[in-house]
Amino acid sequence: MTDSVFLDSIQPLFQDIHAHFTSQPDLNPQAAWDELVQSGFLRLLLPESAEGAGLSVAEALPVLMAAGYWALPLPYVETALLYAALPDALADAIDGNLALAVGTCGPGEPAQPLRLGLHCLDALVTAKDGGITVAPVSGDVEQGWRLQGEVTPLSQVLDIRLLGTAAECLQLAGAMQRVLELTVDYANTRQQFGRPIGKYQALQQQISVMTGHCHSAVMAAQLAAGGMQRSNTGLSLDHHRVAAACGMIKAACQPVVSTAHAVHGAIGVTEEYELHHYTRRLLAGRLAGGSESRWFEQVGQACLDSGASVFDFTLANLS
Amino acid sequence: MIPWPQRQTLPASAEALRSEVRAFLVAHPPAAAADVRARSWMGFDAAFSQALGERGWVGLTLPTQYGGGGGSAFDRYVILEELLAAGAPVSAHWIADRQSAPLLLRFGSDSQRRELLPRICAGELYFCIGMSEPGAGSDLASVSTRAVPNDQGWLLNGSKLWTTNADRCHYMIALARTSGQHGDRQQGLSQLLVDLSLPGITIRPIRDLAGDAHFNEVFFDNVQLPHDALIGAEGDGWQQVTAELAFERSGPERILSAMALLECWCDWLRLCEADTGDQRTLGELVSRLAVLRSLSLSITAQLAQGQSPVIPAALVKDLGTTFEQDIPAMLADQIGRRGGEHGRVELMRTLAYTSIIAPTYSLRGGTREILRGLIARGMGLR
Numbered sequence: 235m236t237d238s239v240f241l242d243s244i245q246p247l248f249q250d251i252h253a254h255f256t257s258q259p260d261l262n263p264q265a266a267w268d269e270l271v272q273s274g275f276l277r278l279l280l281p282e283s284a285e286g287a288g289l290s291v292a293e294a295l296p297v298l299m300a301a302g303y304w305a306l307p308l309p310y311v312e313t314a315l316l317y318a319a320l321p322d323a324l325a326d327a328i329d330g331n332l333a334l335a336v337g338t339c340g341p342g343e344p345a346q347p348l349r350l351g352l353h354c355l356d357a358l359v360t361a362k363d364g365g366i367t368v369a370p371v372s373g374d375v376e377q378g379w380r381l382q383g384e385v386t387p388l389s390q391v392l393d394i395r396l397l398g399t400a401a402e403c404l405q406l407a408g409a410m411q412r413v414l415e416l417t418v419d420y421a422n423t424r425q426q427f428g429r430p431i432g433k434y435q436a437l438q439q440q441i442s443v444m445t446g447h448c449h450s451a452v453m454a455a456q457l458a459a460g461g462m463q464r465s466n467t468g469l470s471l472d473h474h475r476v477a478a479a480c481g482m483i484k485a486a487c488q489p490v491v492s493t494a495h496a497v498h499g500a501i502g503v504t505e506e507y508e509l510h511h512y513t514r515r516l517l518a519g520r521l522a523g524g525s526e527s528r529w530f531e532q533v534g535q536a537c538l539d540s541g542a543s544v545f546d547f548t549l550a551n552l553s
Numbered sequence: 554m555i556p557w558p559q560r561q562t563l564p565a566s567a568e569a570l571r572s573e574v575r576a577f578l579v580a581h582p583p584a585a586a587a588d589v590r591a592r593s594w595m596g597f598d599a600a601f602s603q604a605l606g607e608r609g610w611v612g613l614t615l616p617t618q619y620g621g622g623g624g625s626a627f628d629r630y631v632i633l634e635e636l637l638a639a640g641a642p643v644s645a646h647w648i649a650d651r652q653s654a655p656l657l658l659r660f661g662s663d664s665q666r667r668e669l670l671p672r673i674c675a676g677e678l679y680f681c682i683g684m685s686e687p688g689a690g691s692d693l694a695s696v697s698t699r700a701v702p703n704d705q706g707w708l709l710n711g712s713k714l715w716t717t718n719a720d721r722c723h724y725m726i727a728l729a730r731t732s733g734q735h736g737d738r739q740q741g742l743s744q745l746l747v748d749l750s751l752p753g754i755t756i757r758p759i760r761d762l763a764g765d766a767h768f769n770e771v772f773f774d775n776v777q778l779p780h781d782a783l784i785g786a787e788g789d790g791w792q793q794v795t796a797e798l799a800f801e802r803s804g805p806e807r808i809l810s811a812m813a814l815l816e817c818w819c820d821w822l823r824l825c826e827a828d829t830g831d832q833r834t835l836g837e838l839v840s841r842l843a844v845l846r847s848l849s850l851s852i853t854a855q856l857a858q859g860q861s862p863v864i865p866a867a868l869v870k871d872l873g874t875t876f877e878q879d880i881p882a883m884l885a886d887q888i889g890r891r892g893g894e895h896g897r898v899e900l901m902r903t904l905a906y907t908s909i910i911a912p913t914y915s916l917r918g919g920t921r922e923i924l925r926g927l928i929a930r931g932m933g934l935r
Binding site: 485541545 | 836
């Protein structure tokens with residue numbers, strides 16, 4: 235993980251939530267959320283004038299990825315990014331420290347956050363009629379979420395689906411860092427035929443390939459963060475850069491999951507061992523907001539439409 | 554664990570060179586046909602290399618006292634990627650610029666530096682790498698070429714194989730055993746500067762499966778080298794070679810080998826009706842290119858700081874050559890998916906050449922399987 239004073243200060247709380255969620259497991263989601271609110275970290279990306287820390291998304295990235303690394307089942311990254319994206323429109327919500335996420339909420343249908351397994355939601359930001367709205371919701375992760383109250387249209391223009399997908403992908407990159415660590419540790423620890431299984435070439439080659447996927451995903455997260463710039467009016471998304479990065483992170487999910495489970499053997503498919511919290515997240519996260527093909531199609535279309543060479547398109551839009 | 558990559562964008566001063574390189578390429582245009590440009594690495598054109606040298610773009614990062622440009626690793630990166638993306642014939646000065654000059658600067662004697670580096674920077678002096686042998690490919694430590702010290706210097710006997718451009722270069726930097734026994738592995742190896750015009754050297758070109766002759770076998774029969782042929786310290790050859798490979802394994806040349814094909818296909822797609830399958834394939838390749846380029850630049854940043862990121866460079870090379878090999882594999886399917894309706898002749902020629910030569914991408918400079926072993930060790934396995 236990258237050195238960061240912000241990360242150092244919040245990581246103990248993330249770790250504590252992780253322990254209660256995965257190993258004990260006795261998480262009280264609302265109490266955990268309240269602690270996050272207390273920490274002030276929901277405002278990481280807001281300017282100091284709004285009681286925020288004034289970080290750019292790139293500067294905040296170690297913290298945002300750590301939320302995935304510690305498998306937080308809370309909409310922390312989603313909320314922090316939405317506060318940054320819609321500061322004026324959401325002024326009231328921010329004052330109340332509402333827990334937000336991107337999702338869909340059609341009339342008469344259940345409210346559906348883009349990300350599965352989320353606890354503690356107060357409202358969904360949804361795309362509607364070419365604009366975006368805030369839809370208050372109630373419910374929980376088992377029963378599902380329902381619209382509860384008045385929908386508020388926002389005047390701001392934002393590709394909310396891309397933002398929600400990016401929020402998920404930054405966390406997936408963090409989750410892959412953890413999965414790689416778990417896998418290497420296990421390969422060095424588990425002994426068969428009288429030596430650690432990590433000594434066998436067949437596993438070394440697979441873990442090397444997995445390392446490549448994880449490093450690509452981490453770099454893609456940095457590219458995406460660089461394509462999300464905050465200004466007075468909110469967050470502007472550099473569509474091609476963020477879409478390409480999301481595609482790369484999503485494309486890494488399945489191979490990383492497959493190798494992690496292959497190396498772990500039977501222990502990896504037990505409820506007790508923490509791997510499944512991550513691999514479940516990676517499999518669901520790959521789909522959330524659209525799989526890699528959805529985003530790759532958009533990038534390919536943009537490249538063709540640009541009329542530029544592939545190399546020049548890459549330099550101009552994805553460097 | 555291998556440290557996680559840190560994104561590094563190009564400094565504005567390096568980015569500013571891009572338009573200068575493009576202007577240079579207008580004045581010295583690469584071949585028009587994509588299947589010729591696809592041979593960029595193997596295009597040997599001394600006039601092009603000298604023009605590049607006159608412009609100050611060979612040995613760009615070397616100190617000015619040795620004729621270099623005193624530029625940064627990022628300046629060099631921009632020039633290389635522009636040349637490679639354009640399919641320029643860079644093969645003549647390529648090895649000297651990339652590996653031999655930095656090696657000589659770091660380990661060479663003062664007289665070696667003063668004599669050789671200015672001529673490398675002028676784009677006039679070309680080098681090849683004498684590593685592989687008939688019995689020493691991936692197992693490089695088993696080299697059996699031997700240099701025995703005598704009163705005139707070193708007496709060299711043995712042979713090298715797959716030596717790119719040996720028939721057209723002035724010097725080879727050869728890895729040879731200078732002390733100890735054959736079974737001593739990494740101990741007792743040294744790097745020696747071999748003037749390829751010396752008596753006792755026979756060079757035979759080997760034609761490749763695409764009909765090109767770029768690599769060679771080289772035989773040494775009692776070749777007398779002077780005392781100062783030794784580069785660095787006797788017995789330090791293995792460490793020097795390892796450091797050299799960090800320069801070889803992470804640059805834009807590990808990403809852009811199949812760009813001529815990708816560009817040719819993209820041009821063709823704009824003429825026909827691209828469907829979502831084409832868009833998806835193009836989008837994947839563009840996205841992979843973007844991430845790879847960022848990873849490669851993060852290695853460049855480490856090299857610029859004087860580090861020797863051997864294992865991160867191996868990781869980028871593995872990802873990069875996989876990308877380069879996936880381009881012809883994926884595009885063959887995309888083009889063929891349209892049934893009998895094939896692309897234009899230039900596209901099909903470029904596809905055929907790139908497809909048949911692509912296996913070499915993950916052989917040169919260390920095979921994929923060896924690199925993955927290095928990566929595993931870097932991750933703390935074995």
